Amino acid sequence: MVKIGKLVNYPISRPVRVELTKVERRLDEFIEDVPAHLRDKIKQIMKAGGKRLRPILVILSSASSGGVNAKTIDGAVAVELIHLASLIHDDILDNASSRRSVRTLNYTYGHNYATACGDYLFGYAFDVLSRHDDSDLLKPLTEASMALSIGEIMERDMAGDLHQNRKDYYERIDKKTAALFSAACKIGAAASGQNGDGKANLSSYGHCLGMAFQIYDDVLDINGEEEILGKPVGNDIKEGIVTLPVILAVKDQVSNEIKEAIVDPNDNNIIRAIDFIKESGSIIDSKEIAKEFINKAKKSIMNLSNKKIQGELLSIGDFVIDRYH
Amino acid sequence: MTKSLFDDQLKTVADEFSKVLNNMIPLVSDMDYRSDFLLSKILYFTSNFGKASPKRSLIKTALALEILKVAIDIGSISQNEDSFSDDRLLSTDYLFAEAIGQVVGLNKPFIVSILAKSIANTAANRASDNDDNPYLEHLIVASYELGTRLGECDGEVDISELLSVSELRGKKYIKRSMELIY
Numbered sequence: 001m002v003k004i005g006k007l008v009n010y011p012i013s014r015p016v017r018v019e020l021t022k023v024e025r026r027l028d029e030f031i032e033d034v035p036a037h038l039r040d041k042i043k044q045i046m047k048a049g050g051k052r053l054r055p056i057l058v059i060l061s062s063a064s065s066g067g068v069n070a071k072t073i074d075g076a077v078a079v080e081l082i083h084l085a086s087l088i089h090d091d092i093l094d095n096a097s098s099r100r101s102v103r104t105l106n107y108t109y110g111h112n113y114a115t116a117c118g119d120y121l122f123g124y125a126f127d128v129l130s131r132h133d134d135s136d137l138l139k140p141l142t143e144a145s146m147a148l149s150i151g152e153i154m155e156r157d158m159a160g161d162l163h164q165n166r167k168d169y170y171e172r173i174d175k176k177t178a179a180l181f182s183a184a185c186k187i188g189a190a191a192s193g194q195n196g197d198g199k200a201n202l203s204s205y206g207h208c209l210g211m212a213f214q215i216y217d218d219v220l221d222i223n224g225e226e227e228i229l230g231k232p233v234g235n236d237i238k239e240g241i242v243t244l245p246v247i248l249a250v251k252d253q254v255s256n257e258i259k260e261a262i263v264d265p266n267d268n269n270i271i272r273a274i275d276f277i278k279e280s281g282s283i284i285d286s287k288e289i290a291k292e293f294i295n296k297a298k299k300s301i302m303n304l305s306n307k308k309i310q311g312e313l314l315s316i317g318d319f320v321i322d323r324y325h
Numbered sequence: 326m327t328k329s330l331f332d333d334q335l336k337t338v339a340d341e342f343s344k345v346l347n348n349m350i351p352l353v354s355d356m357d358y359r360s361d362f363l364l365s366k367i368l369y370f371t372s373n374f375g376k377a378s379p380k381r382s383l384i385k386t387a388l389a390l391e392i393l394k395v396a397i398d399i400g401s402i403s404q405n406e407d408s409f410s411d412d413r414l415l416s417t418d419y420l421f422a423e424a425i426g427q428v429v430g431l432n433k434p435f436i437v438s439i440l441a442k443s444i445a446n447t448a449a450n451r452a453s454d455n456d457d458n459p460y461l462e463h464l465i466v467a468s469y470e471l472g473t474r475l476g477e478c479d480g481e482v483d484i485s486e487l488l489s490v491s492e493l494r495g496k497k498y499i500k501r502s503m504e505l506i507y
Binding site: 035037038092093110112113116117119123125129130135143145146148149150152153 | 400409417418423429442445447452
């Protein structure tokens, strides 16, 4: 039974409702393939919601020229599985207890078990995509997976370092987030046989969109509401992850509030650090920078001949910087 | 038997493997990892029964298998110690992607498929409650399958002789692997 009730609540999902239903159906088939001892746990994560933003990018990129086909649907499934695998492993590294208002696998079943679930999704993602005998589909997913793991390592290596600058941050989020957005567009384009400038422009669109998405996520981690986010605010500070709002807040001034929160991330220190960041004006500046990336994303697809799809991609850009979770 | 037949090939794999490991992130390159090259031996031994000998594909595939084995060994250590380590999780994620990266350029998606299945199946084993949990069996099976596919072997290839003389004789997972293969 395909249930996409949650998905269609997002305006960006509606234009691709039919195709997303196919993706959900393939995900349901995947769940049936999962060994019994893992099935319910993986289902719990997969059905917890999510915007399915990356599958939507695969679908729209395919639809922009040539149309959606079986490769597109499996591409969308593979990208979503890699994304879910990365979320599970992220939760382990962050010691997160909830995501999308659902208990995390590491919290409920322990780190080793959650690691195995993420590994399973990773393996299955590549298996799904390799069935099409098309290396143009596999290469972007491989590159994005490598980038993802390197981005995660960079994040750990740079944790607590308040001397990092915007360039360091951009490099990190490019790998950790934007690479998979870009890969989603490349896979979609490759699925419909696109090459050359069209594919490169979509890839660039995905990159810029991913950059804006991560910046906005980092803003929400400070400025969001816990109930809407489905996870606690201030989690990045708690983990020592220095994001753009923090970098901008300490650019011209020393902040004992942030230093203390990183050294001793108790609730009181985190609240003080969040207040400092908000008062510094860096939230507004970060949102502006996210908007600049969205403008770049939009410019990348100005020559797209399919104006209907172009319109959908442009509205995704607006959605990314106008959301509450 | 196998040593005299595949000495040159295995030396090439060992040299390349050393280079690949040294060029990896410090989390991995600092480990001083030593492989027994069992998976490469199975790959070359099996492919030798076929009519094809795609040199580059075999080397790249052997490297991918050896990289996956590092990841799985790291994961086993993590599990056995019952003490989780962020570094090990980060290393294994990186190694999985590196392994696939070795073969994706060969334009033979079946290699990716077989490796991906072995990653998923090993993960499923790891999450099982069964204490008697042989992690390497799926990689052994993958080595066999890849050898037969790359070598374009007709019919079954009996690798029991290779496994019985290997340095891993008597290990629990050998028997389980043979059951999966045959």
